[in-house]
Amino acid sequence: MLKIGIIEKIHDDGINLLRENSNYEYELIEDTSRENLKSILPKFDAVTLRVVKLDGDILNKCNKIKVISRHGVGIDNLDLDYLKEKKISLLITATANAVAVAEHVMYMMLSLIKGVTQYDKEVRNGNFKKNISKIETFELFNKEILIGGFGRIGKALIKRCLSFDMKVNVYDPYINSEIIKKYGGNKVDNFNEALKTSDFVTIHMPLTNETNNLINLNNLKVMKKNSIIINTSRGGIVNEKDLNIALNENIIFGAGLDVFEKEPINQDNPLLKNTKVILSPHSATYTNECSSRMSVETVKNIINFFDKKIDKSMVVKL
């Protein structure tokens, strides 16, 4: 019988697959301190992993672990060189979460342009239409959006943007123009040039040396006054200090952030007091449907891996 460690609780729909399968037994690991992980993990053949960091020091004595199954697609909480050296496979939930993140982008864009928080506050305060002329609102119709990063989420998002009659530009040096055209987008090669004409910019690329600080005060200054930036990818790609300045100085209209340079965000981060940005706690995938899909895919990936039926798209190349 194979022993599976579930590091941090996942939705029951995934756990039920293990309950029903006599080849497996599982244990839920809720104490994620380094000490506990170091002592408990060596008995497992595989683990599922959410956001906890697993480095070589923690995995040092885990001679049985063949595979780590990420509940998600981000792999920045793992030491990839170590996994490669120890021949530990890494799986991701490649298909489960793109729609939830794409919908989160639509929600953030629509909330910002429709003045959702201001209107709601005014009605509750008994002002009904009193201050209505002071609240500026817009439409998505005919607007230009720049999607930075055209992977699973970028592709799920483009359909939604096109259905709102937006014009979509895509910046992704690793995806050719024919593919982007097939999805209804237009490939752009120069990110900073494309910023100049964009009404919306949304980030869907990984955080790397190349993308760190990609959006900063220098290029925020070339953007349109009514433009909006959304980041649901990783903190650090949009420079938070510079974004706060750009919002305060009316260089851009608004922003939506689901991810931050430091998570949880520091309580003294000035963005918390800035009403031109809407914030969510890295929660784009926390819909009921997506939580279920992700847990099922996380567990199915382990079962398929041991059955030698794993789909290549779920395996991270190390």
Ligand SMILES: NC(=O)c1ccc[n+]([C@@H]2O[C@H](COP(=O)([O-])OP(=O)(O)OC[C@H]3O[C@@H](n4cnc5c(N)ncnc54)[C@H](O)[C@@H]3O)[C@@H](O)[C@H]2O)c1
């Ligand atoms: N907010 C959340 O809860 C949440 C959920 C899922 C994913 N994410 C993050 O969203 C990002 C995208 O996820 P995905 O599943 O679409 O990933 P993906 O790997 O399918 O796509 C990423 C795309 O970025 C492109 N890319 C790489 N470097 C680039 C660069 N320098 N400039 C432009 N494009 C570049 C790649 O070519 C690829 O097409 C990841 O960073 C992931 O961690 C966040």
